[in-house]
Amino acid sequence: MTDRLPLVPLFNDYLVRYPAEAAAVALFRELLLDPGAVFERARLAGHYTGSAWLVSADGARVLLTHHRKLGRWLQLGGHADGDADLAQVALREAEEESGLGDLVVEPAIFDLDRHAIPARGSEPEHWHYDVRFVVRATGSEAFAVSEESLALAWKSVADIAGDPSSDESLRRMAVKWLELEAG
16 A cells, blocks of 8 residues: 555645645545555456646647547546556556657646546446646657557647537646646
């Protein structure tokens, strides 16, 4: 359980920055107290995942994946596979899913999102406790589509924030990002 301790101050800091999200923080803290393997995908009662809000060097665009299994445009990310350092999980997933190098992850949590993953094959519906971090592209922005994606695309953050048909969590992150950039 000591591997979980570094998340405590990250959740505390997030709550200070986003007090309106206290209910979400409480859910994520509750999972942290569970003695089970909360960083393993085999824990179908719910497990942590790490995602990347992968922004372009100018901060105006974000790289999204047209997710192969879910069929929607989403941020890059994936399972922790036992790694409690969710910032590093987000960075690893961003690199693997985009083919980009020269990425830098910011250490503070950017967003929290608990969402149900639909049943698929023999795997029942389960919960992802997705901890999201800003990852910045500092080099080439020429990506390579991985097997997990149908497509990748750089999308305007302002367009996502203003599009009511965008995924709700993408809109929330876009609005947060624009507020931070205006900051």
